Amino acid sequence: MLIRLKESFSVCLVLGLIVFVPILSSAHHSVFPYDMATFLELDGLITEVRWRSPHIRLKIAAENDSGETIEWELEGDSINAAMRRGLTRESIRVGDRVRIAGNPSNRDRREMLVTHILLPSGEEHLMHDRPRPLRWTNESTDASPVDTSLGRSIFRVWSFGSSHRPREPYVYTDSAQAARTAFEPETDMLALRCIAPGMPNAILNPYPIEFIDEVEQIRLRVEQWDATRLIDMVSDQVPNGTVSSLLGYSLGHWEGDMLVVETSRVDFPYLDDEGTPMDEEAEMVERFTVSEDGSRLHHEIVINDPRNLVEPAIVDGFWSWIPGAEIRPYGCEPE
Amino acid sequence: MVFRQRVVGKRSWRDFATLIFLGMLLTCVLPVAAHHSYPPLLTEDGEEVIRVFDASIELFRLLNPHSAMIINVTNDSGVPEDWLIEMSANFSLSREGWSDDTLKSGEKVTIAVLASPSPNRGRLRAVLVPGEAQDEPSRLLVAYGIRGDTPVMRRLRDRLSTCPDIEARLDRSACFSVDADTLLALQREFPGSMGYVMP
Numbered sequence: 454m455l456i457r458l459k460e461s462f463s464v465c466l467v468l469g470l471i472v473f474v475p476i477l478s479s480a481h482h483s484v485f486p487y488d489m490a491t492f493l494e495l496d497g498l499i500t501e502v503r504w505r506s507p508h509i510r511l512k513i514a515a516e517n518d519s520g521e522t523i524e525w526e527l528e529g530d531s532i533n534a535a536m537r538r539g540l541t542r543e544s545i546r547v548g549d550r551v552r553i554a555g556n557p558s559n560r561d562r563r564e565m566l567v568t569h570i571l572l573p574s575g576e577e578h579l580m581h582d583r584p585r586p587l588r589w590t591n592e593s594t595d596a597s598p599v600d601t602s603l604g605r606s607i608f609r610v611w612s613f614g615s616s617h618r619p620r621e622p623y624v625y626t627d628s629a630q631a632a633r634t635a636f637e638p639e640t641d642m643l644a645l646r647c648i649a650p651g652m653p654n655a656i657l658n659p660y661p662i663e664f665i666d667e668v669e670q671i672r673l674r675v676e677q678w679d680a681t682r683l684i685d686m687v688s689d690q691v692p693n694g695t696v697s698s699l700l701g702y703s704l705g706h707w708e709g710d711m712l713v714v715e716t717s718r719v720d721f722p723y724l725d726d727e728g729t730p731m732d733e734e735a736e737m738v739e740r741f742t743v744s745e746d747g748s749r750l751h752h753e754i755v756i757n758d759p760r761n762l763v764e765p766a767i768v769d770g771f772w773s774w775i776p777g778a779e780i781r782p783y784g785c786e787p788e
Numbered sequence: 789m790v791f792r793q794r795v796v797g798k799r800s801w802r803d804f805a806t807l808i809f810l811g812m813l814l815t816c817v818l819p820v821a822a823h824h825s826y827p828p829l830l831t832e833d834g835e836e837v838i839r840v841f842d843a844s845i846e847l848f849r850l851l852n853p854h855s856a857m858i859i860n861v862t863n864d865s866g867v868p869e870d871w872l873i874e875m876s877a878n879f880s881l882s883r884e885g886w887s888d889d890t891l892k893s894g895e896k897v898t899i900a901v902l903a904s905p906s907p908n909r910g911r912l913r914a915v916l917v918p919g920e921a922q923d924e925p926s927r928l929l930v931a932y933g934i935r936g937d938t939p940v941m942r943r944l945r946d947r948l949s950t951c952p953d954i955e956a957r958l959d960r961s962a963c964f965s966v967d968a969d970t971l972l973a974l975q976r977e978f979p980g981s982m983g984y985v986m987p
Contacts, residue, residue, distance in 0.1 A: 612908070659847070
């Protein structure tokens with residue numbers, strides 16, 4: 454039986470998916486062949502189960518409104534993500550009668566991106582980083598669902614996440630490339646002397662960070678290098694007479710649920726640990742978004758430094774929510 | 789290499805002086821802190837907790853001040869989870885021959901971790917990386933608690949040859965080459981999960 458449902462288009466959901474996709478599957482394919490604004494439900498028998506990378510794939514034989522049996526291809530989660538939420542190889546078998554909800558293909562094919570599965574066991578399983586509410590039951594396959602007590606608040610310790618990756622390889626200007634070639638890590642790397650890097654390097658690592666709400670400012674603690682970034686949530690522009698500093702001056706504002714942070718006036722010679730120079734006029738824009746289920750903090754940073762980067766560099770990463778995690782004490786042993 | 793000129797004012801001289809002072813403090817304090825600059829997780833008897841996992845490497849990056857590895861493991865309840873494993877700085881490891889390719893995403897390894905009080909975190913004690921081809925020996929990379937002149941290091945040096953590409957110049961790590969037969973012999977002589985790297 455086919456039931457068509459319209460649900461409201463969630464900007465945050467799509468944003469979460471945009472940054473979630475590279476992590477979900479080694480970029481084998483994009484999630485966007487699906488119509489994210491539409492939900493379908495299918496009732497039918499499972500005809501195939503492919504439990505493998507990059508995604509679990511299923512086939513279901515479902516009856517349409519005319520009584521014909523149509524076979525649909527279903528795209529599931531990665532095995533790791535599915536197992537994390539309580540699905541096992543034994544949960545779905547060929548011949549099982551299940552109910553599926555998901556987003557249908559944009560390309561008029563009999564394909565769906567699965568969001569909910571109602572299993573023969575009576576348990577419901579969620580896929581693809583979707584909001585917590587179950588659709589049909591009160592029984593989740595997930596034995597330890599994400600602690601939702603903080604909802605989607607950004608103000609907490611965010612644990613390690615993915616490595617930050619540039620969307621495209623950086624393209625250096627000639628002068629930047631010359632500096633990189635001349636850079637001698639054994640003598641020039643400032644970290645050798647435990648000298649902390651400035652932005653953006655300061656935030657581009659998978660170690661925990663913590664957002665603390667101080668109303669007129671947000672205190673962003675970064676475990677690596679024990680850095681504290683102060684984000685001015687009040688001013689419209691950098692105050693007159695602001696002196697350049699290691700972490701620069703950050704202006705923050707909310708756009709809906711997204712924290713946007715603009716940083717300039719960074720005083721540090723390098724963009725990275727490879728000797729890429731950074732100009733004092735360099736500017737960065739960051740967008741922080743908490744996922745729908747509160748389990749991840751997505752981060753996008755755009756680095757604008759036309760003297761050194763031919764085009765602005767865009768780097769993506771995320772941190773995860775692990776209750777009880779703390780910022781560890783800082784330690785750097787100089788050579 | 790020169791720092792860009794800052795706008796000079798009283799504040800920046802104070803910052804500079806603070807930096808120098810902190811640098812001096814670090815150099816004095818850290819050697820005294822011995823090989824643990826942070827508290828590890830301890831058992832009731834005050835022993836360090838070493839966890840051993842069969843893991844899949846999700847990512848590895850040489851970073852300053854702490855390189856990072858994220859591994860996928862299955863916990864005691866059979867649920868998959870991630871751990872963040874910390875290692876020495878890029879500036880040290882790269883000088884010992886490490887690169888971002890030393891540990892590759894997707895590699896299936898056996899890893900011993902000095903657990904931290906924070907959940908899902910620890911420091912690398914040792915990791916056994918199987919060779920890529922069937923006949924290729926495995927690599928045993930060792931770090932915290934083992935490197936330097938320690939009983940475990942002496943044990944390994946007596947039995948194993950070192951890897952050609954990684955050299956313990958700064959005592960931040962070491963690498964040993966372990967073929968299949970040698971590994972079996974090690975496991976027999978030191979039973980238990982990665983018994984050969986246990987204290």
